[in-house]
Amino acid sequence: MANALGGAKETLGEELLYDRSARTRWRLGFDKWIGRLLPLLFIVAILPILDLVYYVASNALPTLTWTILTSTNPYAPDALGVPIISTAEMMTAATLVAVVLGLFGGVATAEFLSDRTAAIVRTSANMLVGTPSVVLGYMGYFLFCVRFGWGLTFIAGAFTLAFFMTPYIFRIADLAFTSIPRHIREAALGSGARPYQYVVRVGAPIAFPQILNGVFLAMAIGVGETAPIVLTTTASKVLPTGAFSPVSFLTATIWENFSQPSGSPEIALAFQAALLVVIVVVGLNVIVRIISARYQRRLEGLFQ
Amino acid sequence: MLRQLGPFIVASVPIIILLLIVLVLIFATGFANLGSSFWGSDWNPPKAWGIAVFVVGSFVTAIPALFLAMAIGLGLAIASTVYLPRWATRILDPFVDLLAGIPSVVYGIWGYLLVAPYFGKVLNPWVYAHFSFIPGFGGRAPISDGLGLPISIFLLTLMALPITTLLIRDSLRSLPRELWESGLGMGATRWEATRRIAIPYGSRGILSAGFLGFGRAFGETVAVAMVLNVMAAYPVNFYSATGTMASQMFLNLDAAFGSSSWLAALSYMALVLLAISLAVNLIGRRLVARVVSYEVAGL
Amino acid sequence: MSGTLPDAGGPVISVQHLSVKARARAILDDINLDFGRSSLTAVIGPSGCGKTTFVRTLNRMAELTPGLTVEGSVLYLGQNIYDTQVNPVMVRRRIGMVFQRPTVFPTSVFENAAFGLRLIHEDEDTIDKRVTEGLQQAGLWEEVKDDLDRAALSLSGGQQQRLCIARALSVQPKVILLDEPCSALDPAATQRVEATMEFLKQNYVLILVTHNVGQAARVSDRIAVLSSGRLIEVGATADVLERPQQAFTEQFITGRFT
Ligand SMILES: Nc1ncnc2c1ncn2[C@@H]1O[C@H](COP(=O)(O)OP(=O)(O)O)[C@@H](O)[C@H]1O
Ligand SMILES: [Mg+2]
Numbered sequence: 001m002a003n004a005l006g007g008a009k010e011t012l013g014e015e016l017l018y019d020r021s022a023r024t025r026w027r028l029g030f031d032k033w034i035g036r037l038l039p040l041l042f043i044v045a046i047l048p049i050l051d052l053v054y055y056v057a058s059n060a061l062p063t064l065t066w067t068i069l070t071s072t073n074p075y076a077p078d079a080l081g082v083p084i085i086s087t088a089e090m091m092t093a094a095t096l097v098a099v100v101l102g103l104f105g106g107v108a109t110a111e112f113l114s115d116r117t118a119a120i121v122r123t124s125a126n127m128l129v130g131t132p133s134v135v136l137g138y139m140g141y142f143l144f145c146v147r148f149g150w151g152l153t154f155i156a157g158a159f160t161l162a163f164f165m166t167p168y169i170f171r172i173a174d175l176a177f178t179s180i181p182r183h184i185r186e187a188a189l190g191s192g193a194r195p196y197q198y199v200v201r202v203g204a205p206i207a208f209p210q211i212l213n214g215v216f217l218a219m220a221i222g223v224g225e226t227a228p229i230v231l232t233t234t235a236s237k238v239l240p241t242g243a244f245s246p247v248s249f250l251t252a253t254i255w256e257n258f259s260q261p262s263g264s265p266e267i268a269l270a271f272q273a274a275l276l277v278v279i280v281v282v283g284l285n286v287i288v289r290i291i292s293a294r295y296q297r298r299l300e301g302l303f304q
Numbered sequence: 305m306l307r308q309l310g311p312f313i314v315a316s317v318p319i320i321i322l323l324l325i326v327l328v329l330i331f332a333t334g335f336a337n338l339g340s341s342f343w344g345s346d347w348n349p350p351k352a353w354g355i356a357v358f359v360v361g362s363f364v365t366a367i368p369a370l371f372l373a374m375a376i377g378l379g380l381a382i383a384s385t386v387y388l389p390r391w392a393t394r395i396l397d398p399f400v401d402l403l404a405g406i407p408s409v410v411y412g413i414w415g416y417l418l419v420a421p422y423f424g425k426v427l428n429p430w431v432y433a434h435f436s437f438i439p440g441f442g443g444r445a446p447i448s449d450g451l452g453l454p455i456s457i458f459l460l461t462l463m464a465l466p467i468t469t470l471l472i473r474d475s476l477r478s479l480p481r482e483l484w485e486s487g488l489g490m491g492a493t494r495w496e497a498t499r500r501i502a503i504p505y506g507s508r509g510i511l512s513a514g515f516l517g518f519g520r521a522f523g524e525t526v527a528v529a530m531v532l533n534v535m536a537a538y539p540v541n542f543y544s545a546t547g548t549m550a551s552q553m554f555l556n557l558d559a560a561f562g563s564s565s566w567l568a569a570l571s572y573m574a575l576v577l578l579a580i581s582l583a584v585n586l587i588g589r590r591l592v593a594r595v596v597s598y599e600v601a602g603l
Numbered sequence: 604m605s606g607t608l609p610d611a612g613g614p615v616i617s618v619q620h621l622s623v624k625a626r627a628r629a630i631l632d633d634i635n636l637d638f639g640r641s642s643l644t645a646v647i648g649p650s651g652c653g654k655t656t657f658v659r660t661l662n663r664m665a666e667l668t669p670g671l672t673v674e675g676s677v678l679y680l681g682q683n684i685y686d687t688q689v690n691p692v693m694v695r696r697r698i699g700m701v702f703q704r705p706t707v708f709p710t711s712v713f714e715n716a717a718f719g720l721r722l723i724h725e726d727e728d729t730i731d732k733r734v735t736e737g738l739q740q741a742g743l744w745e746e747v748k749d750d751l752d753r754a755a756l757s758l759s760g761g762q763q764q765r766l767c768i769a770r771a772l773s774v775q776p777k778v779i780l781l782d783e784p785c786s787a788l789d790p791a792a793t794q795r796v797e798a799t800m801e802f803l804k805q806n807y808v809l810i811l812v813t814h815n816v817g818q819a820a821r822v823s824d825r826i827a828v829l830s831s832g833r834l835i836e837v838g839a840t841a842d843v844l845e846r847p848q849q850a851f852t853e854q855f856i857t858g859r860f861t
Contacts, residue, residue, distance in 0.1 A: 013682030016693045023724055028690055031493035038383035039392070044376050045469075046399045048462055052406065052414045105317035112311030123589065125318040129603075130516070130585030131325065131578060132523025134550045138574045139325045141557065142332040163321050170318060171599040179596075213600075224407025226526040227554055251409045258413045258530060274410045285405050289398070292600060390669075486706040486767070489664060490719040491696030491774060500718070501708055 056278060060271035068272065074237035078265040080272055082239055083253045087223065089240065090158050090249060095219055097162035098169050102218070103211065105166075106173025111199055122174065128167040136164050137231035145232055152234035155243040160228045165218040172214025176207035179299065209295040213288050220284035224277055226251040250277050329574050336568035347536035347547075349560075353569040357536050359576065361546040364539060365453065365528065366521035369460035370468075373517050376461070377468030378510070385476045386494050386502075397473075401601060404466035412530035415459045416451075420531055423458070424450025428543050446543035451533035453542060459527045464517040467603050471516065475509025475592075476502050508591045515588030516603070523581050525550040549577040613681070614639050615777055615808045616661060616698075621675035623656055623665065623832075630656050630671070632832045638778070643804040645823035645840070646812045649855065653832040654812040655703075658780040661810065662698035663691040679778075698778040699771035704787045705763030707755040707770075712747050715755045715766055719774035733773045741769035742799040761792025765799055778808040785818065797822050816856045820844055828852050 063078070071079035109118050140160030150156045180203055188198040229249045235256055236246035250273045257270035344354035380400060384393040428446035431454075436442035446452070479502045487497035503510065528534070533545035534555055553570055560566035614637035623631040631653050638644055646654050659665040660673055663684060676683040684694045696719070707715050714721075716734040725733070734751075738744040743765040747753070755766060764784055771779055781800070785793040800822050803809060813819055819826055819840065826843040828836040828851070836843060836852050847853040 013678065013680030016679065016682050016684065016689050016697070019693055024693070027493055027496070027722070028692060031495040031692075034495050035383075035387040038379045039388055039396075041376055041379040041383060042396045042399065045380065045403055045465065046396070049399055049402055049406070051418075052410070055414055055418050056410065101317045104314045106315075108311040108315035113308060113315055117308065117312060118315075121315050121318060123586070124322050126589050127582050127585055128318050128322055130519050130523075130581055130589075131322075132525060132550050132581055134523070134525040134554050135325065135329070135574050135578045135581070138332070138553065138557070138571070139328045142571075143324070143328045147328075166321065167318050175596060175599050217600075220405060224405070224410070226407065226409040227550075230526075231554070231557055251407060254409045254413055255526065258409075258416055262417070270413060274413055277407055278410055281405050281407060282402065285402065480706075482702050482704060482706045483708065485664060485667060486700070486702055487708075487718075488667065488692075489662065489695055489700035489702075490722070490770065491692050491694075492719075492722055493692050496722050500721070505709055 053278060056271055056274045059268065060275040063265075063268045064272050064275075068269075072239060078269055080253075080269060080276070082237060083248045083250045083273060084276065085239055086154075086236070086248045087250045090154065090161060090229075090247060091219060091223055093154075093158040094161035094165060094222060095215065097159065098165035098218060098222075099215060101162070102166045102169030102214075103173045106170040106175075107177055107199060107203075109170075110174045110177035111195060111203070118174075122171070125167045125170050125174075129171070133164060133225055134227045134231070136160065137228035139163075140228055140232040150244060152232060152246065153244045154233070154240045154247040157229050157233035157247060157249070160232045161222050161225065164225060164228055165222045168218040168221060169211075169214045172217065173207070173211050176210035176214070177203055179210075180206050181299075206299075209291050209298070213291045213295070216284045216288050216291075220281045220288070223284075224251060224281050226255055230255055325578065326575075329571050329578065332571040333568045333575070334564055336565055338565060338569055338572070342569070342572065345538065349566050349569070350563055353565070353572075355549070355569070355573050355576065357538055358547050358549040358552045358573065360538060361552075362522055362548040362550065362577070362580075364546060365456050365460060365532070365548055366518055368457045369464055369521040370514065370518045372457070372461040373464035373468045373521070374472075374514055377465055377472050377513065377517070380465075380469045381472035381476055382498055385473060386498050400466050400469050403462055404601065404603060408463065408524060408527040409530075411459050411463065412527040415455055415527060415531045419458065420450035420455045422450065423455045424448045428452075428454060432543065441542045443541040444544065449533075451531055452545045453532070453539055456528050456532045459531060460521040460524055463524060463527070464521045466601075467520050468513045468517040470598065470601060470603065471513035471592075472506070472510050475506030475513070478509065479505050512588045512591035515584050515591070519581055519584040519588065522584065523550055523577065525554045529554050549573050553577070614678075615680060616810075617678040617681075618661070619676045619678065621657075621660060621673070621677060623653070623660060624672050624674070625670050630832050631660070633675070634834045636827060636834060636837060638808050638810060640808060641805060642824045643800060643809040643811060643822055644825045644827060645819035646810065646827045646829060647814060647816060647819050647855070648829035650814055652829045654814070654829055655782055657829065658700070658782055658810060658812055661778070661780055662695045662700055664695070664700060666691070696774055697776050698780065699774070699776040701764070701767050701771055701779065701781045701784050703783045705760060705767055707758070707763045707766055709754070709756060711752045712755050712758070712766060713751040716769045716773055718770055723774075733775075734769075737769035737773040738766075740772050740799075740803060741765045742795060742802065743769055759792065761788050761795055764788060764792070764796055768796075768799060768803075772803075772807075776807070778810065779803070780810050780812075782812045783814065784811070785813075785815075793818075816844070816858075828855065830855075 068078050068080050069084065070081050072081035073079050109121050113121065137160060140156060144150050144156035144159055145152055184202065185198060188202045229252050233249065234246045235252060236248045240247040253273040254270045257266040260266035338353045341352040341354050343356055345356045346352040346354040347357055384397055425448055428450060431441060432446050483501055484497060487501045528548055529551040532551060534547045534551045535545050536547055539546040553573055556570060560570055616638040618634055618636045621631060621634040622629060634657065646657060648654055656665060661677055665671050665673055673685065676685055679697065708718065713734060716737050717730050720730045720733055738747065743762060746762060755763065758766060785796050788796065797818065800809060800811065811823060823840045826838065826840050827834060830851050836847065836849050843852065844856055847856060
């Protein structure tokens with residue numbers, strides 16, 4: 001046998017050092033260089049982000065004043081107060097609806113459905129996340145604006161946005177409850193708690209941080225949406241006065257003004273709106289990251 | 305089953321919304337018969353309703369973006385799971401996740417005002433000058449405003465990248481430690497163990513990343529509407545404009561107002577877009593078990 | 604020492620002043636031990652005493668665990684494998700490893716056995732030949748020769764473990780480290796793997812980690828006893844088992860530890 005020790009061909013330990021066959025050199029060199037080159041791909045991800053944020057900020061900040069942020073003057077070309085306040089109102093309304101729909105749905109899926117039924121419901125939540133937002137906008141338009149006769153108004157936009165946000169909250173609520181360690185659930189039920197008592201008294205406090213996370217996440221995604229809003233509302237220069245009045249939205253402001261001539265107050269407004277949206281989205285994402293890191297540690301603690 | 309009825313009604317919210325979308329779109333078509341032109345290439349309202357241009361346009365923009373996002377995503381995932389030290393991935397990975405958070409309208413304004421002119425003045429003419437011998441890269445010269453396929457594909461790549469990267473990363477990380485170590489224990493280099501063990505082991509997840517990344521690019525609306533210079537024509541070459549279903553739907557709802565056949569055409573288009581998106585998503589999610597990192601990241 | 608075969612050119616592996624630390628904690632403490640040709644050395648000791656860590660330092664697998672620092676040297680045919688110029692990839696080709704649980708790759712039986720050969724671009728004839736040899740030496744050939752394309756994961760646990768041995772053999776190493784290779788197997792499969800080891804020790808240096816004294820008694824020529832990271836006794840199997848020098852060894856082999 002060729003590999004028998006003390007046999008025909010004796011190799012020394014130095015071959016470890018001096019094995020310099022072309023194939024070996026190629027293998028080791030390839031591994032070394034691919035390990036150095038692949039991380040450079042991060043430039044592809046990092047450069048656009050930095051460039052985008054810098055570009056938006058550098059076009060938004062020079063002309064940004066406190067007055068622009070707060071002015072609700074409908075005749076001023078450079079007033080952001082209306083979109084800012086409208087966005088806050090729309091987001092509040094949409095989040096409330098989405099939390100009601102998503103939270104209860106998610107908890108019911110995690111705690112009360114059989115595995116098979118839950119799988120169907122989860123799949124449809126995933127499908128909903130995968131539905132192009134323009135299609136959802138069409139649904140909102142045809143259902144709320146046309147069929148219900150609400151027109152392009154606050155309530156039509158808020159409901160469409162709420163439908164858009166619901167599956168995200170739904171999935172996280174479901175996840176938050178399914179990831180509670182089994183023994184905690186069994187201990188609660190074993191000591192005589194009804195399922196709903198377990199959910200309210202034991203499960204909810206544990207799941208709360210992650211559910212809050214899901215709500216922030218859905219808000220971050222919702223506040224950046226454009227198509228469903230533009231399709232179901234009409235741009236307004238004044239604050240909404242009720243559910244059935246026209247309304248504006250920060251992303252809609254960007255959409256309406258992005259092709260204005262450079263140097264005009266309108267294009268500056270678009271950049272300022274963009275900067276605000278980016279700040280809100282990134283801020284929410286940072287909060288989400290912080291909460292979920294803490295939550296993960298807590299959850300790990302529960303497993304001990 | 306009966307005991308489950310109450311919870312089921314509460315839990316069925318996503319099913320109801322999904323059904324609502326389908327039913328509303330079906331009724332929005334008014335069951336109008338748009339004639340034989342519907343699957344054709346001639347979109348010329350109110351005479352012809354050929355949506356083929358937009359179906360093709362959606363694929364022509366999404367597929368190159370998908371390939372780029374898969375290639376870059378695979379590289380990023382390997383870099384961060386195999387080669388980079390932990391402290392480095394902790395700093396670098398969040399940038400990829402952040403790409404998913406930037407709203408598409410912000411991508412759009414950046415793309416339209418800053419990147420498109422660069423494509424128009426520098427990149428496209430350079431590619432045209434040096435690579436026009438490749439079929440599809442010659443012919444009509446690129447226009448200097450830079451709007452069209454290249455910039456659209458560029459933005460779609462950035463938008464699909466977080467999805468592909470995240471899921472490929474997850475698939476590679478799912479490799480049991482012992483398998484990885486027994487590869488290295490055989491004298492495989494890290495690259496060889498990645499290519500011959502980790503990638504085959506995670507192949508379903510990687511395939512799934514492809515489907516879901518495609519779904520993201522295929523349905524993207526606003527950014528494409530801003531930089532594609534949407535028109536109802538097949539692209540004549542790499543630099544030209546075309547239309548996608550999503551952008552066409554988005555830009556034409558106003559114009560269609562009052563014309564029942566125009567609304568019907570757009571609604572049919574919405575159904576086609578929805579059907580393809582859902583099919584792609586369903587396959588993509590079926591390939592892997594529940595992807596928790598996705599739900600947490602909102603993808 | 605085992606002494607059944609002539610010691611032509613010194614030990615194959617010589618461990619000198621080897622210590623391993625995790626942060627401040629010592630996991631292995633100043634180990635000195637030689638492994639001669641064509642022998643099977645069993646490393647025994649209670650669980651947590653550092654057996655796994657020890658064998659993993661012998662082919663530089665230990666450095667895959669973050670936080671471990673290795674001091675001292677391990678000479679392979681006179682060459683320190685911890686020299687900065689030595690690439691661990693080259694070390695592991697010569698010093699193969701079989702793990703506690705079978706680690707077959709999710710491909711066919713053939714491709715598993717051919718894994719290491721594909722890496723160095725052997726031609727198909729060589730691959731066929733070495734895969735066959737590897738499977739024969741591992742005692743698996745008769746069971747799989749009719750269908751080498753079947754999925755490796757469809758084999759039984761014992762067959763998978765022998766496939767892992769065949770995979771390690773195919774690249775013609777001199778040393779094979781086996782870390783409790785039978786701990787996940789039933790008695791019948793254990794017996795097959797032990798038979799395989801007894802056959803292999805005629806031609807390879809085998810280092811077997813086990814916490815099973817019976818197994819050490821059955822297959823090994825020599826026993827090394829570890830306790831809390833220190834090597835407390837080495838000797839021919841019969842000597843150690845019948846006349847242990849250390850009280851700890853005696854307690855361990857009479858089953859007062861697990
Ligand atoms: N990476 C590590 N960090 C800290 N301690 C470790 C690490 N790996 C192993 N240990 C410790 O080293 C000791 C020896 O472990 P091991 O070699 O696995 O023992 P054995 O295989 O004999 O059961 C154990 O006490 C274990 O807790
Ligand atoms: Mg061990």
